[in-house]
Amino acid sequence: MPEAGIEPDVVTYNTLIDGCVLTDDSxxxxxxxxxxxxxxxxxxAVSYTTLMKAFASSGQPKLAHKVFDEMEKDPRVAVDRAAWNMLVEAYCRLGLLEAAKKVVDEGEGRAAGRGDGKYKRMYVELHSRMFTSRHASQARQDRRRERKRAAEAFKFWLGLPNSYYATDWRLQHDGNLT
Structure with a gap:
């Protein structure tokens, strides 16, 4: 690139870093x-998250956490949902679920500290639209069933008690999870 008079930028480096991730070269x-x-x-933020992905893929969640901490200290970027999710994934890949839950709890605590409470609001909104009359049309009952499944999936994602712990995930013929 420099020979052609083109200087690499952050997007160039992010792409190269992701290439290293794909070839297991942390x-x-x-x-x-x-x-x-x-x-x-x-x-x-993508640079930090991609570097975290490199450590998550190579089974080094503590190094991914160090990158996350460095990202938090960098005033030029804001820690986003992708970074939190990558940090959780880093611990989950090794089966360190308690550490992953601790990260989720920490993220929720920070969100509540900002007055955000986004996940709680999302669940309450989803839950409030979940109930319909027994005498409702079949289409309305089907939508209710789908909303209820979505709520259970959301609770599963958060690690809260839900019906998914006792069921198997299956792939329908149309490619959707059931």
């Missing part, structure tokens, strides 16, 4: 991340 991902910063190119 050391290469770190080297590119450091090279990018050495050239004076500020990492984006």
């Amino acid at each position: 050391a290469g991902a770190v080297a590119l991340f450091n090279e990018m910063r050495g050239r004076g190119i500020a990492p984006s």
Whole structure:
């Protein structure tokens, strides 16, 4: 690229770092991340999250957490949902569910501290639309059933008690989960 008069930017480096992730080269991902910063190119939220993905993929959740902590300290970027999810995934990949739940709880605590409470609001909104009369049309009853499944899936994602713990996930012929 430099020979062609084109200087790499943050998107170029993010793409290269992701390439390292795809080839299980976490050391290469770190080297590119450091090279990018050495050239004076500020990492984006995607840069941090992709580097976290490299460590999550290689079974190093503590290093992914260190990258997350560094991201939090960087005033140029905001920690987003993708970063939180990647941190949770890093622990889940190794079966460290208690550590993953701790990360989720920490994220919820921070959201509540900001007055956000987004997940709680989403669940309450979903739950409030869940009930219909027994005498409702079949289409309305079907929508209610689907909303109830969505609520259970959401509770499963949060790690709350739900009906999914006792069921198997199956793939229908149309490609949807049942």
